[in-house]
Amino acid sequence: MSAFTSTVTSPVEYACIHPSASCLIKRAMDILGALLGLSLLVLILLPVAIAIKLDSAGPVFYSQVRYGLQGRPFRIWKFRSMVSNAEALRTLVANEAQGHIFKNQNDPRITRTGRWLRRTSLDEFPQFWNVLKGDMSLVGTRPPTADEVANYAPHHWxxxxxxxxxxxxxxxxxxxxxxxxxxxxxxDLDYQSRWSPLYDLHLILKTVQVILKRSGAY
Incomplete structure (x- = not known):
């Protein structure tokens, strides 16, 4: 699937873009948050990179094509938290989720360092670059993969x-x-109906609390 060269063909006609996509206040928050996040990334980059390399062979970063606003493809970046050939091994791991996502609480492809990175959400820090570029926002929906959107029903779009x-x-x-x-x-749809810059700030602060408690991540 040559997903990265063009947008996904959606069965839904977009009559308008959600107001959040053109809100200057939200974009300003994204830029400020991304700059802060990238500053922290510089501080943690070397120790995290060393931990990843000592734990398993392969690159420090992991990238993958995901889909964003109105099905536009972009390349997402993360610290690598799995073995380097994780995609090839996916068929050997049971999917414990329902629907168009893949999850396994004890996924054997996740490295020891990777599990710690996920629990602390440090693996997500390179995505501040995606936020600065405008591919992503600090607050929004989870960016889907190509195999997910290939099976979307109309309301999923x-x-x-x-x-x-x-x-x-x-x-x-x-x-x-x-x-x-x-x-x-x-x-995700509930977020769209409740959205405001103030609600984004509320979710950011709540995210910090969730990360500090290390709840719900694996």
Whole structure:
């Protein structure tokens, strides 16, 4: 699937873009948050990179094509938390989620360092670069993969009426413990209906609390 060269063909006609996508206040928050996050990334980059390399062979960073606003493809960046050939081994791991997502609480492909990175959400820090570029926002929907959107029903496409986010309704309401795709979709749509810059700030602060408690991540 040559997903990265063009947008995904959605069965939904976009009559308008969600107001959050053109809000200057939200974009200003994204830029400020991204600059802060990238500053922290510089501080943690060397020790995290050393931990990843000592734990398993392979690159420090992991990248993958994801889909954002109105199905536009972009390349997401993370610290690598799995073995380097994780995609090839995926068929050997049972999917414990329902619907168009893949989750396994004890996924053997996750390295020891990777499990710690996920629990602390440090693996997500390179995505501040995606936020600065405008591919993502600090708050939004979870960015889907190519195999997910290939099986979308019409109502699933409404998730992509907003930019994907580093955090969102899903992340502050259970994170990885939410294993039903339809529940995630409903959380994303609920975010769209409740959205405001102030609500984004509320979700950011709540995300910090969730990360500090290390709840719901694996």
């Amino acid at each position: 409404r998730r992509l009426d907003v930019k994907p986010g580093l955090t969102g309704q899903w992340q502050v309401n259970g994170r990885s413990c939410v294993t039903d795709f339809e529940a995630i979709v409903q959380l």
